[in-house]
Amino acid sequence: MADTLASDHPIVAADKKFAELINERTNGRIKVEVFPNSQLGEEKATIEQAQLGAIDFVRTGSGALGGFSKKFEVFSLPYIFESEEHQWRFLESAAGTKILDSLESSRMKGLAYYNAGARNFYSRKPLTSIADLKGQKARVIQNKVNVDLMNALGANATPMPLGEVFSALQTGVVDAAENSFSNLVTSNHQQQAKNLIMDQHQRVPEVLLISKMTWDKLPESDRKIVKQAALDSVKTERELFDKFEKDAEAKIRDAGVTVTEVKDLKPWQDAVKPVIDKYRKDFQEELDAIEKAKQK
Known part of the structure; x- marks a missing residue:
């Protein structure tokens, strides 16, 4: 099993x-070995190896799966989830499972979702309102939706890999x-970016x-064990990740970052409409299901 995150990360x-x-459930008959820290390659490479059967399991961000099943791109759309509870009502619904199943045409099978928190903007420059984003050079994940999101908010999108962002903030390549x-x-971006706004634009x-x-290759009995083990591991992931996020927020505040809620x-939702x-x-079908998953 491949993972790009550090060995001490709660997702690992x-x-x-x-x-x-x-x-445990196969009495040691099936043994899964986890390789964190990108030991088996970066995300896209490990996904491609899973397609070929060279790697059995992969934990990846859903953003990396858009090139293998377009349905996963819906998660990049801004402000579609009102809260973490709303997101999980959708992920655990038939519509959420359908997105996991859509990987089968790319020779993979989605087993479960893990939590990754909400995304917020942070900057070297003052950032206390939507107006402050205007004209700022902002790093984004390398996909079209994120570029469009930045443009809609008045920022200048600068796509780059995560590993380059620290030095880009340090040198002013991005604000x-x-x-x-x-x-x-x-x-360690809190060392360079001392302003954060909690807008929670994506989950x-x-x-x-x-x-x-x-x-x-697995018999039906083993498939059930694998699928159930994946679903049961979600509880562990959500508990550990929630604590990790709270600790990370405390570290950000302790580092002297100005946090604006x-x-x-x-105004943000109107700007990105x-x-x-x-x-x-x-994504009409998925967006309708996400709307339906709101707490009535």
């Missing part, structure tokens, strides 16, 4: 819980970036998947 702890459950509290802290889940070649999201409208026809 969940990977290990998943492996442990399979080992701002956006990420979860945990990824911000594990990348992009992680995905645990299995190679279709591996899955097809957004009291009214409406053209982005939602642009992609609505591609």
Whole structure:
């Protein structure tokens, strides 16, 4: 099993819980070995190896899966989830499972979602309102939706890999970036960006998947064990990740970062409405299901 995160990350702890459950429930007959720290390659490379059956399991961000199943791109759309509870009502619904199942056409099978927190903007420059983003050079994940999101908010999108962001903030190549509290802290961005606004514009889940070649070799009884172990590991992941995020937020505040909480999201939602409208026809079914998952 491949993971790009550090060995002490709570998501890797969940990977290990998943492996442990399979080992226990097959009495040691199936043993899953977890390789964190990108030992088996970066995300895209490990996904491609899973397609070929060279790697059995991969834990990856859903953003990396858009090139393998377009449905995963819906998670990049801004402000589609009102809260973590809303997101999980959708992920655990039939519509959420359908997105996991959509990987089968790319020779993989999605087993479960993991939590990855909400993403916020942070900057070297003052950042206390939507107006402050205007004209700032902001690093984004390398996908079209994120570029459109930045443009809609008045910032200048600068796509680059996460590993380059620290030095880009340090040298002023970018003014701002956006990420979860945990990824911000594990990348030490709080040393360079002393202003953060909690707008929670995206909630992009992680995905645990299995190679279709591996899955097809398993008898039905073992498939049930693997699928259930994945679902049962989610509880561990969510508990550990929640604590990790809270600790990361405390570290950000302790580092002297000015944290502004957004009291009214409406100006932000209004600004990005053209982005939602642009992609609505591609994700109408998913967006309808997300709307339905709101607490009535």
